[in-house]
Amino acid sequence: MMIHKLKKFDERQIARIKEKTLVMIGDCDKIAYSPEVVKMFEEHGINHHIIKDTGHAINHEQAKFVNAEMIKFLS
DSSP: OOOOOOOOOOHHHHHHHGGGOOEEEETTOTTTOOHHHHHHHHHHTOOEEEETTOOSOHHHHTHHHHHHHHHHHHO
């Protein structure tokens, strides 16, 4: 595992993906979680869930929640 370099999207790019996006991040994820990232999701109205006591292996740590949210989002 390594730190991922983030690419910033411009307003037009965000507008194109916003309605098609569901982001789930564990609050203990050392790679993806930061208050700045959450602030960006909120500022742009991006559908997101920050899941307590969960790390980077979110789909293993919280499988039932992740699966239910994905099904609900895609329905």
